[in-house]
Amino acid sequence: MSSIVITGATAGIGRAAAILLASKKHTVFAAGRDQTALAELDAGYENITALEMDVTDASSVNAAAATVFDALDGNAPDVVVNNAGYAVVGPLEAVSDEEWERQFKTNVLGLVRVTRAFVPAMRERRRGRIVNVSSVAGRVTVPFFGPYNSTKHAVESISDSLRHELRPHGVEVVVIEPGAVKTRFGSLEKEQIEHWIESAPAYAAQLRTLKAFHHDLHDKGADPISVAGSLVAACESHNPTPRRVVPFLPGSVFIAIKALLPTRVSDWIVQKLTGLP
Template sequence: MQQGKDKVMLITGSNSGIGNATAKLAVEAGYIVYGGARRQDTFPAIQAVGAHPLCIDVTNEQSMTDAVKQIEAKHGAVDVLINNAGYGQMGPVEAITHEQWLHQYETNVFGLVRMAQLVIPAMRQEKHGRIINISSMGGQFTFPLAGAYHSTKYAVESINEALRFELKPFGIDVITIQPGPVTTPLAHSAINTLQVSPESPYNTLIQALQRISRQSIGYLSAERVAKIILRAAQAPHPKPRYKIGTMAHTLPTLHTLFSDRMWDRMMARFYA
Protein backbone atom coordinates (compact mmCIF):
# COMPACT_ATOMS: atom_id res chain seq x y z
CA MET A 1 0.00 0.00 0.00
CA GLN A 2 3.09 2.23 -0.03
CA GLN A 3 2.59 3.44 -3.61
CA GLY A 4 -0.51 5.09 -4.99
CA LYS A 5 0.01 4.08 -8.62
CA ASP A 6 -3.10 2.32 -9.95
CA LYS A 7 -4.57 1.98 -6.45
CA VAL A 8 -8.26 2.85 -6.28
CA MET A 9 -9.34 5.35 -3.64
CA LEU A 10 -12.93 6.30 -2.84
CA ILE A 11 -13.55 9.47 -0.84
CA THR A 12 -16.97 10.54 0.38
CA GLY A 13 -17.73 14.24 0.74
CA SER A 14 -14.99 15.21 -1.69
CA ASN A 15 -16.42 18.34 -3.30
CA SER A 16 -14.88 20.69 -0.72
CA GLY A 17 -12.76 20.94 2.41
CA ILE A 18 -10.75 17.97 3.64
CA GLY A 19 -12.22 15.58 1.08
CA ASN A 20 -11.34 17.77 -1.89
CA ALA A 21 -7.85 18.51 -0.57
CA THR A 22 -7.26 14.78 -0.04
CA ALA A 23 -8.49 13.94 -3.54
CA LYS A 24 -6.05 16.45 -5.02
CA LEU A 25 -3.05 15.03 -3.16
CA ALA A 26 -4.06 11.44 -3.90
CA VAL A 27 -4.37 12.10 -7.64
CA GLU A 28 -0.92 13.70 -7.58
CA ALA A 29 0.40 10.59 -5.79
CA GLY A 30 -0.91 8.35 -8.57
CA TYR A 31 -4.15 7.04 -7.10
CA ILE A 32 -7.24 6.48 -9.22
CA VAL A 33 -9.56 8.64 -7.15
CA TYR A 34 -13.35 8.51 -7.07
CA GLY A 35 -14.88 11.44 -5.27
CA GLY A 36 -18.37 11.27 -3.85
CA ALA A 37 -20.74 14.20 -3.52
CA ARG A 38 -24.48 14.53 -2.99
CA ARG A 39 -25.12 17.11 -5.70
CA GLN A 40 -24.05 16.90 -9.30
CA ASP A 41 -23.62 20.67 -9.49
CA THR A 42 -20.55 20.26 -7.22
CA PHE A 43 -18.90 17.73 -9.55
CA PRO A 44 -16.70 20.38 -11.25
CA ALA A 45 -14.80 20.87 -7.97
CA ILE A 46 -14.01 17.14 -7.95
CA GLN A 47 -13.07 17.06 -11.61
CA ALA A 48 -10.84 20.11 -11.13
CA VAL A 49 -8.45 18.08 -8.95
CA GLY A 50 -8.38 15.15 -11.37
CA ALA A 51 -10.78 12.83 -9.56
CA HIS A 52 -13.79 10.97 -10.98
CA PRO A 53 -17.05 12.30 -9.49
CA LEU A 54 -19.74 9.94 -8.26
CA CYS A 55 -23.16 10.76 -6.85
CA ILE A 56 -22.96 9.49 -3.26
CA ASP A 57 -25.44 10.53 -0.61
CA VAL A 58 -24.44 8.67 2.55
CA THR A 59 -28.03 8.86 3.77
CA ASN A 60 -29.26 7.07 0.64
CA GLU A 61 -28.73 3.30 0.39
CA GLN A 62 -29.16 3.12 -3.39
CA SER A 63 -26.60 5.81 -4.16
CA MET A 64 -23.98 4.16 -1.93
CA THR A 65 -24.62 0.70 -3.36
CA ASP A 66 -24.56 1.92 -6.96
CA ALA A 67 -21.29 3.80 -6.47
CA VAL A 68 -19.43 0.83 -4.98
CA LYS A 69 -20.81 -1.55 -7.61
CA GLN A 70 -19.66 0.80 -10.36
CA ILE A 71 -16.11 0.93 -9.00
CA GLU A 72 -15.89 -2.80 -8.34
CA ALA A 73 -17.21 -3.63 -11.81
CA LYS A 74 -14.30 -1.68 -13.30
CA HIS A 75 -11.50 -2.31 -10.82
CA GLY A 76 -12.47 -5.36 -8.78
CA ALA A 77 -12.20 -3.68 -5.39
CA VAL A 78 -11.71 -0.38 -3.63
CA ASP A 79 -8.17 -0.27 -2.23
CA VAL A 80 -8.68 2.71 0.07
CA LEU A 81 -12.00 3.98 1.41
CA ILE A 82 -11.94 7.38 3.08
CA ASN A 83 -15.14 8.04 5.00
CA ASN A 84 -15.03 11.81 5.11
CA ALA A 85 -18.64 12.92 4.56
CA GLY A 86 -20.09 14.56 7.63
CA TYR A 87 -21.20 17.78 9.25
CA GLY A 88 -21.71 19.30 12.68
CA GLN A 89 -25.24 19.82 13.98
CA MET A 90 -24.73 22.62 16.47
CA GLY A 91 -27.08 23.76 19.19
CA PRO A 92 -28.29 22.97 22.70
CA VAL A 93 -29.35 19.35 23.18
CA GLU A 94 -32.78 20.62 24.22
CA ALA A 95 -33.29 22.59 21.01
CA ILE A 96 -32.13 20.10 18.36
CA THR A 97 -35.16 18.47 16.79
CA HIS A 98 -35.69 14.72 16.48
CA GLU A 99 -35.27 15.00 12.69
CA GLN A 100 -31.98 16.87 13.13
CA TRP A 101 -30.69 14.19 15.50
CA LEU A 102 -31.63 11.48 12.99
CA HIS A 103 -29.96 13.25 10.08
CA GLN A 104 -26.81 13.87 12.11
CA TYR A 105 -26.46 10.15 12.86
CA GLU A 106 -27.49 9.03 9.38
CA THR A 107 -24.73 11.18 7.89
CA ASN A 108 -21.89 10.87 10.39
CA VAL A 109 -22.39 7.30 11.64
CA PHE A 110 -24.79 5.11 9.70
CA GLY A 111 -23.47 6.25 6.31
CA LEU A 112 -19.89 5.59 7.41
CA VAL A 113 -20.81 2.09 8.57
CA ARG A 114 -22.72 1.30 5.38
CA MET A 115 -19.88 2.43 3.12
CA ALA A 116 -17.51 0.17 5.05
CA GLN A 117 -19.92 -2.75 4.82
CA LEU A 118 -20.14 -2.32 1.05
CA VAL A 119 -16.39 -2.35 0.36
CA ILE A 120 -15.27 -4.98 2.90
CA PRO A 121 -16.29 -8.16 0.99
CA ALA A 122 -14.15 -7.34 -2.07
CA MET A 123 -11.29 -6.12 0.13
CA ARG A 124 -11.41 -9.39 2.06
CA GLN A 125 -11.34 -11.37 -1.17
CA GLU A 126 -8.28 -9.39 -2.32
CA LYS A 127 -6.70 -9.89 1.14
CA HIS A 128 -5.84 -6.22 1.45
CA GLY A 129 -7.49 -2.86 1.83
CA ARG A 130 -7.57 0.24 3.94
CA ILE A 131 -10.52 2.01 5.56
CA ILE A 132 -9.74 5.50 6.83
CA ASN A 133 -12.49 7.04 8.93
CA ILE A 134 -12.43 10.74 9.72
CA SER A 135 -13.19 11.23 13.38
CA SER A 136 -12.32 14.26 15.51
CA MET A 137 -10.69 15.19 18.77
CA GLY A 138 -14.35 15.62 19.71
CA GLY A 139 -14.63 11.84 19.90
CA GLN A 140 -12.87 12.01 23.27
CA PHE A 141 -14.57 14.95 24.97
CA THR A 142 -17.53 17.26 24.40
CA PHE A 143 -17.95 21.00 24.03
CA PRO A 144 -21.24 22.70 24.98
CA LEU A 145 -23.59 23.28 22.03
CA ALA A 146 -21.87 20.48 20.10
CA GLY A 147 -23.33 17.47 21.89
CA ALA A 148 -25.00 16.00 18.81
CA TYR A 149 -21.85 16.24 16.69
CA HIS A 150 -19.50 15.02 19.42
CA SER A 151 -21.73 12.05 20.20
CA THR A 152 -21.43 10.87 16.58
CA LYS A 153 -17.66 11.06 16.81
CA TYR A 154 -17.71 9.01 20.02
CA ALA A 155 -19.66 6.44 18.00
CA VAL A 156 -17.11 6.56 15.16
CA GLU A 157 -14.28 5.96 17.65
CA SER A 158 -16.04 2.86 19.00
CA ILE A 159 -16.84 1.53 15.53
CA ASN A 160 -13.22 2.01 14.46
CA GLU A 161 -11.96 0.08 17.50
CA ALA A 162 -14.22 -2.85 16.67
CA LEU A 163 -13.50 -2.82 12.93
CA ARG A 164 -9.75 -2.65 13.42
CA PHE A 165 -9.69 -5.97 15.28
CA GLU A 166 -12.39 -7.63 13.18
CA LEU A 167 -10.69 -6.91 9.85
CA LYS A 168 -7.03 -7.33 10.80
CA PRO A 169 -7.00 -11.10 9.99
CA PHE A 170 -8.05 -10.28 6.41
CA GLY A 171 -5.26 -7.80 5.73
CA ILE A 172 -7.56 -4.79 5.99
CA ASP A 173 -6.28 -1.81 7.98
CA VAL A 174 -8.73 0.48 9.78
CA ILE A 175 -7.36 3.91 10.62
CA THR A 176 -8.80 6.77 12.65
CA ILE A 177 -7.99 10.34 11.67
CA GLN A 178 -8.46 12.61 14.66
CA PRO A 179 -7.90 16.26 13.76
CA GLY A 180 -8.37 19.29 15.91
CA PRO A 181 -10.70 22.05 14.67
CA VAL A 182 -10.40 22.66 10.94
CA THR A 183 -10.99 25.92 9.09
CA THR A 184 -13.65 25.14 6.49
CA PRO A 185 -16.64 27.20 5.31
CA LEU A 186 -18.98 24.42 6.46
CA ALA A 187 -17.63 24.42 10.01
CA HIS A 188 -17.94 28.17 10.42
CA SER A 189 -21.40 28.34 8.87
CA ALA A 190 -22.68 25.65 11.25
CA ILE A 191 -21.71 27.84 14.21
CA ASN A 192 -22.68 31.18 12.73
CA THR A 193 -26.19 30.01 11.83
CA LEU A 194 -26.98 29.41 15.50
CA GLN A 195 -29.74 31.85 16.29
CA VAL A 196 -29.52 34.29 19.18
CA SER A 197 -32.99 35.34 20.26
CA PRO A 198 -34.34 37.18 23.30
CA GLU A 199 -36.27 34.05 24.29
CA SER A 200 -33.30 31.68 24.27
CA PRO A 201 -31.81 30.75 27.65
CA TYR A 202 -28.60 29.74 25.83
CA ASN A 203 -27.65 33.13 24.36
CA THR A 204 -24.52 33.52 26.48
CA LEU A 205 -23.16 30.15 25.38
CA ILE A 206 -24.05 30.75 21.73
CA GLN A 207 -22.38 34.16 21.64
CA ALA A 208 -19.26 32.75 23.32
CA LEU A 209 -19.02 29.90 20.79
CA GLN A 210 -19.43 32.30 17.86
CA ARG A 211 -16.71 34.54 19.28
CA ILE A 212 -14.35 31.57 19.67
CA SER A 213 -15.11 30.44 16.12
CA ARG A 214 -14.31 33.86 14.66
CA GLN A 215 -10.90 33.85 16.34
CA SER A 216 -9.95 30.48 14.75
CA ILE A 217 -6.79 30.32 16.87
CA GLY A 218 -4.98 27.04 16.36
CA TYR A 219 -7.34 25.87 13.63
CA LEU A 220 -5.98 23.52 10.97
CA SER A 221 -6.16 23.94 7.23
CA ALA A 222 -7.87 21.26 5.16
CA GLU A 223 -4.60 20.79 3.28
CA ARG A 224 -2.68 19.95 6.45
CA VAL A 225 -5.22 17.29 7.40
CA ALA A 226 -5.18 15.93 3.83
CA LYS A 227 -1.41 15.40 4.00
CA ILE A 228 -1.80 13.20 7.07
CA ILE A 229 -4.64 11.25 5.48
CA LEU A 230 -2.46 10.53 2.45
CA ARG A 231 0.36 9.48 4.75
CA ALA A 232 -2.01 7.04 6.45
CA ALA A 233 -3.08 5.69 3.06
CA GLN A 234 0.50 5.12 1.92
CA ALA A 235 2.23 3.94 5.10
CA PRO A 236 3.35 0.28 4.92
CA HIS A 237 2.46 -0.11 8.60
CA PRO A 238 -0.06 2.63 9.43
CA LYS A 239 -0.78 3.76 12.95
CA PRO A 240 -4.25 2.95 14.30
CA ARG A 241 -4.84 6.66 14.99
CA TYR A 242 -3.41 9.90 13.66
CA LYS A 243 -3.93 12.93 15.90
CA ILE A 244 -3.49 16.19 14.00
CA GLY A 245 -2.73 19.53 15.62
CA THR A 246 -1.83 20.74 19.08
CA MET A 247 -5.41 20.76 20.37
CA ALA A 248 -6.01 17.17 19.25
CA HIS A 249 -3.11 16.13 21.48
CA THR A 250 -3.58 18.39 24.51
CA LEU A 251 -7.34 18.61 25.07
CA PRO A 252 -8.07 14.84 25.17
CA THR A 253 -5.10 14.46 27.53
CA LEU A 254 -6.42 17.18 29.82
CA HIS A 255 -9.88 15.61 29.72
CA THR A 256 -8.36 12.34 30.91
CA LEU A 257 -6.20 13.89 33.62
CA PHE A 258 -8.71 16.40 34.99
CA SER A 259 -11.52 15.46 37.32
CA ASP A 260 -15.01 16.17 36.00
CA ARG A 261 -15.25 19.28 38.17
CA MET A 262 -11.87 20.59 37.00
CA TRP A 263 -12.92 20.09 33.37
CA ASP A 264 -16.24 21.86 33.99
CA ARG A 265 -14.43 24.82 35.55
CA MET A 266 -12.14 25.05 32.53
CA MET A 267 -15.13 24.96 30.16
CA ALA A 268 -16.88 27.65 32.21
CA ARG A 269 -13.87 29.96 31.83
CA PHE A 270 -13.55 29.10 28.14
CA TYR A 271 -17.17 30.03 27.44
CA ALA A 272 -17.30 33.03 29.77
Protein backbone atom coordinates in the same frame (compact mmCIF):
# COMPACT_ATOMS: atom_id res chain seq x y z
CA MET B 1 -0.31 3.27 -6.98
CA SER B 2 -3.52 2.70 -5.02
CA SER B 3 -7.21 2.95 -5.79
CA ILE B 4 -8.97 5.15 -3.24
CA VAL B 5 -12.61 6.05 -2.61
CA ILE B 6 -13.21 9.29 -0.68
CA THR B 7 -16.68 10.32 0.50
CA GLY B 8 -17.47 13.98 1.09
CA ALA B 9 -14.91 14.85 -1.57
CA THR B 10 -16.61 17.91 -3.06
CA ALA B 11 -15.37 20.43 -0.46
CA GLY B 12 -12.96 21.07 2.38
CA ILE B 13 -10.62 18.35 3.57
CA GLY B 14 -12.08 15.68 1.29
CA ARG B 15 -11.62 17.74 -1.86
CA ALA B 16 -8.08 18.75 -0.90
CA ALA B 17 -7.16 15.12 -0.18
CA ALA B 18 -8.68 13.89 -3.45
CA ILE B 19 -6.68 16.41 -5.48
CA LEU B 20 -3.47 15.70 -3.58
CA LEU B 21 -3.83 11.93 -3.98
CA ALA B 22 -4.59 12.29 -7.68
CA SER B 23 -1.49 14.46 -8.13
CA LYS B 24 0.50 11.54 -6.72
CA LYS B 25 -0.92 9.27 -9.46
CA HIS B 26 -3.37 7.34 -7.29
CA THR B 27 -6.71 6.38 -8.85
CA VAL B 28 -9.25 8.45 -6.91
CA PHE B 29 -13.01 8.02 -6.81
CA ALA B 30 -14.28 11.33 -5.41
CA ALA B 31 -17.76 10.78 -3.98
CA GLY B 32 -20.36 13.37 -3.01
CA ARG B 33 -23.75 14.88 -3.75
CA ASP B 34 -22.83 18.26 -5.27
CA GLN B 35 -23.06 17.56 -8.99
CA THR B 36 -21.41 20.84 -10.01
CA ALA B 37 -18.41 20.22 -7.76
CA LEU B 38 -18.21 16.61 -8.92
CA ALA B 39 -18.17 17.72 -12.55
CA GLU B 40 -15.35 20.16 -11.81
CA LEU B 41 -13.27 17.45 -10.18
CA ASP B 42 -13.97 14.99 -12.98
CA ALA B 43 -13.06 17.43 -15.73
CA GLY B 44 -10.28 19.32 -14.01
CA TYR B 45 -8.05 16.64 -12.53
CA GLU B 46 -6.38 13.64 -14.06
CA ASN B 47 -6.84 10.40 -12.09
CA ILE B 48 -10.08 11.58 -10.44
CA THR B 49 -13.38 9.91 -11.26
CA ALA B 50 -16.43 11.71 -9.88
CA LEU B 51 -18.83 9.44 -8.06
CA GLU B 52 -22.32 10.64 -7.19
CA MET B 53 -23.17 9.23 -3.78
CA ASP B 54 -25.57 10.08 -0.97
CA VAL B 55 -24.31 8.18 2.08
CA THR B 56 -27.77 8.32 3.68
CA ASP B 57 -29.31 6.39 0.78
CA ALA B 58 -28.52 2.67 0.55
CA SER B 59 -29.39 2.45 -3.15
CA SER B 60 -27.11 5.40 -3.93
CA VAL B 61 -24.21 3.84 -2.00
CA ASN B 62 -24.74 0.46 -3.65
CA ALA B 63 -24.87 2.00 -7.12
CA ALA B 64 -21.69 3.99 -6.49
CA ALA B 65 -19.94 0.89 -5.12
CA ALA B 66 -20.97 -1.07 -8.23
CA THR B 67 -19.40 1.66 -10.39
CA VAL B 68 -16.14 1.37 -8.44
CA PHE B 69 -16.03 -2.42 -8.67
CA ASP B 70 -16.77 -2.23 -12.39
CA ALA B 71 -13.99 0.31 -12.96
CA LEU B 72 -11.55 -1.90 -11.01
CA ASP B 73 -12.47 -5.09 -12.91
CA GLY B 74 -14.39 -6.51 -9.98
CA ASN B 75 -11.72 -5.74 -7.40
CA ALA B 76 -12.19 -3.78 -4.19
CA PRO B 77 -10.47 -0.41 -3.85
CA ASP B 78 -7.27 -0.41 -1.82
CA VAL B 79 -8.53 2.31 0.53
CA VAL B 80 -11.92 3.73 1.51
CA VAL B 81 -11.88 7.13 3.23
CA ASN B 82 -15.08 7.88 5.16
CA ASN B 83 -14.98 11.66 5.23
CA ALA B 84 -18.61 12.69 4.58
CA GLY B 85 -20.21 14.55 7.46
CA TYR B 86 -21.52 17.81 8.83
CA ALA B 87 -22.27 19.39 12.22
CA VAL B 88 -25.53 20.10 14.00
CA VAL B 89 -25.02 22.64 16.79
CA GLY B 90 -27.47 23.81 19.43
CA PRO B 91 -28.97 23.28 22.90
CA LEU B 92 -30.04 19.68 23.34
CA GLU B 93 -33.59 20.65 24.29
CA ALA B 94 -33.98 22.78 21.16
CA VAL B 95 -32.58 20.51 18.46
CA SER B 96 -35.44 18.62 16.81
CA ASP B 97 -35.75 14.85 16.47
CA GLU B 98 -35.43 15.26 12.70
CA GLU B 99 -32.12 17.11 13.04
CA TRP B 100 -30.75 14.50 15.45
CA GLU B 101 -31.79 11.69 13.11
CA ARG B 102 -30.31 13.37 10.03
CA GLN B 103 -27.06 13.98 11.91
CA PHE B 104 -26.68 10.30 12.83
CA LYS B 105 -27.88 9.08 9.42
CA THR B 106 -25.05 10.98 7.75
CA ASN B 107 -22.14 10.91 10.18
CA VAL B 108 -22.63 7.42 11.63
CA LEU B 109 -24.94 5.24 9.57
CA GLY B 110 -23.54 6.70 6.34
CA LEU B 111 -20.05 5.66 7.38
CA VAL B 112 -21.28 2.17 8.31
CA ARG B 113 -23.19 1.84 5.01
CA VAL B 114 -20.18 2.79 2.86
CA THR B 115 -17.85 0.57 4.85
CA ARG B 116 -20.22 -2.38 4.52
CA ALA B 117 -20.29 -1.90 0.73
CA PHE B 118 -16.54 -2.51 0.39
CA VAL B 119 -15.34 -4.53 3.39
CA PRO B 120 -16.48 -8.00 2.22
CA ALA B 121 -14.37 -7.79 -0.93
CA MET B 122 -11.40 -6.40 1.03
CA ARG B 123 -11.75 -9.20 3.58
CA GLU B 124 -11.95 -11.90 0.93
CA ARG B 125 -8.86 -10.45 -0.75
CA ARG B 126 -7.20 -10.18 2.69
CA ARG B 127 -6.00 -6.67 2.01
CA GLY B 128 -7.43 -3.18 2.30
CA ARG B 129 -7.71 -0.13 4.48
CA ILE B 130 -10.57 1.89 5.97
CA VAL B 131 -9.73 5.48 6.96
CA ASN B 132 -12.42 7.08 9.13
CA VAL B 133 -12.36 10.85 9.57
CA SER B 134 -13.46 11.48 13.14
CA SER B 135 -12.54 14.62 15.10
CA VAL B 136 -10.94 15.80 18.32
CA ALA B 137 -14.66 16.22 19.11
CA GLY B 138 -14.84 12.43 19.13
CA ARG B 139 -12.75 12.45 22.29
CA VAL B 140 -13.73 15.78 23.90
CA THR B 141 -17.25 17.23 24.08
CA VAL B 142 -17.84 20.98 23.83
CA PRO B 143 -21.06 22.57 25.16
CA PHE B 144 -23.84 22.93 22.57
CA PHE B 145 -22.05 20.57 20.17
CA GLY B 146 -23.76 17.49 21.60
CA PRO B 147 -25.35 16.26 18.33
CA TYR B 148 -22.12 16.48 16.32
CA ASN B 149 -19.80 15.39 19.13
CA SER B 150 -21.91 12.33 19.89
CA THR B 151 -21.69 11.15 16.27
CA LYS B 152 -17.91 11.45 16.35
CA HIS B 153 -17.76 9.55 19.65
CA ALA B 154 -19.73 6.84 17.83
CA VAL B 155 -17.24 6.88 14.94
CA GLU B 156 -14.39 6.36 17.42
CA SER B 157 -16.12 3.36 18.99
CA ILE B 158 -17.11 1.82 15.65
CA SER B 159 -13.55 2.25 14.37
CA ASP B 160 -12.06 0.53 17.44
CA SER B 161 -14.45 -2.40 17.10
CA LEU B 162 -13.87 -2.69 13.37
CA ARG B 163 -10.09 -2.54 13.74
CA HIS B 164 -10.13 -5.65 15.94
CA GLU B 165 -12.70 -7.44 13.77
CA LEU B 166 -10.80 -6.93 10.54
CA ARG B 167 -7.19 -7.26 11.68
CA PRO B 168 -7.18 -11.09 11.29
CA HIS B 169 -8.48 -10.63 7.72
CA GLY B 170 -5.70 -8.29 6.61
CA VAL B 171 -7.84 -5.11 6.58
CA GLU B 172 -6.55 -2.09 8.49
CA VAL B 173 -8.63 0.63 10.15
CA VAL B 174 -7.21 4.12 10.70
CA VAL B 175 -8.83 7.07 12.47
CA ILE B 176 -7.95 10.69 11.67
CA GLU B 177 -8.94 13.25 14.32
CA PRO B 178 -8.81 16.81 12.96
CA GLY B 179 -9.11 19.76 15.28
CA ALA B 180 -10.39 23.14 14.09
CA VAL B 181 -9.81 23.58 10.35
CA LYS B 182 -10.25 26.70 8.21
CA THR B 183 -13.06 25.44 5.98
CA ARG B 184 -16.72 26.23 5.29
CA PHE B 185 -17.44 23.68 8.04
CA GLY B 186 -16.58 26.22 10.75
CA SER B 187 -18.63 28.95 9.08
CA LEU B 188 -21.71 26.71 9.10
CA GLU B 189 -21.20 26.01 12.81
CA LYS B 190 -20.98 29.75 13.47
CA GLU B 191 -24.23 30.37 11.59
CA GLN B 192 -25.99 27.82 13.79
CA ILE B 193 -24.64 29.38 16.98
CA GLU B 194 -25.94 32.77 15.81
CA HIS B 195 -29.33 31.23 15.03
CA TRP B 196 -29.68 29.80 18.52
CA ILE B 197 -28.64 33.07 20.18
CA GLU B 198 -31.87 34.48 18.73
CA SER B 199 -34.01 31.35 18.95
CA ALA B 200 -33.04 29.99 22.38
CA PRO B 201 -32.96 33.07 24.64
CA ALA B 202 -32.47 31.01 27.81
CA TYR B 203 -29.02 30.07 26.48
CA ALA B 204 -28.21 33.34 24.68
CA ALA B 205 -25.54 34.55 27.10
CA GLN B 206 -23.72 31.20 27.03
CA LEU B 207 -23.97 31.00 23.25
CA ARG B 208 -22.51 34.49 22.82
CA THR B 209 -19.53 33.41 24.90
CA LEU B 210 -19.25 30.18 22.91
CA LYS B 211 -19.36 32.18 19.66
CA ALA B 212 -16.28 34.16 20.71
CA PHE B 213 -14.41 30.96 21.67
CA HIS B 214 -15.43 29.29 18.42
CA HIS B 215 -14.29 32.28 16.36
CA ASP B 216 -10.85 32.30 18.00
CA LEU B 217 -10.51 28.54 17.63
CA HIS B 218 -11.29 28.46 13.91
CA ASP B 219 -9.43 31.70 13.17
CA LYS B 220 -6.31 29.89 14.36
CA GLY B 221 -7.33 26.58 12.83
CA ALA B 222 -5.29 24.34 10.57
CA ASP B 223 -5.11 24.77 6.82
CA PRO B 224 -7.19 22.06 5.10
CA ILE B 225 -4.16 21.18 2.97
CA SER B 226 -2.20 20.15 6.08
CA VAL B 227 -5.05 17.94 7.26
CA ALA B 228 -5.39 16.52 3.76
CA GLY B 229 -1.70 15.67 3.94
CA SER B 230 -2.37 13.52 6.99
CA LEU B 231 -5.18 11.78 5.12
CA VAL B 232 -2.80 11.09 2.25
CA ALA B 233 -0.24 9.69 4.69
CA ALA B 234 -2.92 7.42 6.18
CA CYS B 235 -3.66 6.12 2.69
CA GLU B 236 -0.04 5.64 1.63
CA SER B 237 1.78 4.47 4.76
CA HIS B 238 2.90 0.84 4.88
CA ASN B 239 2.34 0.79 8.65
CA PRO B 240 -0.12 3.59 9.49
CA THR B 241 -0.70 4.84 13.02
CA PRO B 242 -4.16 3.58 14.03
CA ARG B 243 -5.17 6.98 15.39
CA ARG B 244 -3.75 10.40 14.48
CA VAL B 245 -4.62 13.86 15.82
CA VAL B 246 -4.22 16.65 13.23
CA PRO B 247 -2.64 19.05 14.03
CA PHE B 248 -1.04 17.40 17.05
CA LEU B 249 -1.38 20.57 19.12
CA PRO B 250 -3.66 21.81 20.62
CA GLY B 251 -5.89 18.79 19.89
CA SER B 252 -3.79 16.35 21.89
CA VAL B 253 -3.86 18.69 24.88
CA PHE B 254 -7.68 18.74 24.85
CA ILE B 255 -7.76 14.95 24.64
CA ALA B 256 -5.22 14.53 27.44
CA ILE B 257 -7.20 16.88 29.70
CA LYS B 258 -10.33 14.83 29.18
CA ALA B 259 -8.63 11.44 29.49
CA LEU B 260 -6.28 11.99 32.40
CA LEU B 261 -7.97 14.40 34.80
CA PRO B 262 -10.94 13.84 37.12
CA THR B 263 -14.26 14.90 35.58
CA ARG B 264 -14.72 17.86 37.94
CA VAL B 265 -11.30 19.20 36.94
CA SER B 266 -11.73 18.58 33.20
CA ASP B 267 -15.20 20.18 33.34
CA TRP B 268 -13.72 23.26 35.00
CA ILE B 269 -10.99 23.50 32.34
CA VAL B 270 -13.49 23.14 29.48
CA GLN B 271 -15.69 25.83 31.05
CA LYS B 272 -12.71 28.16 31.42
CA LEU B 273 -11.51 27.51 27.88
CA THR B 274 -14.94 28.12 26.37
CA GLY B 275 -15.55 31.12 28.64
CA LEU B 276 -18.72 29.61 30.08
CA PRO B 277 -19.55 30.31 33.76
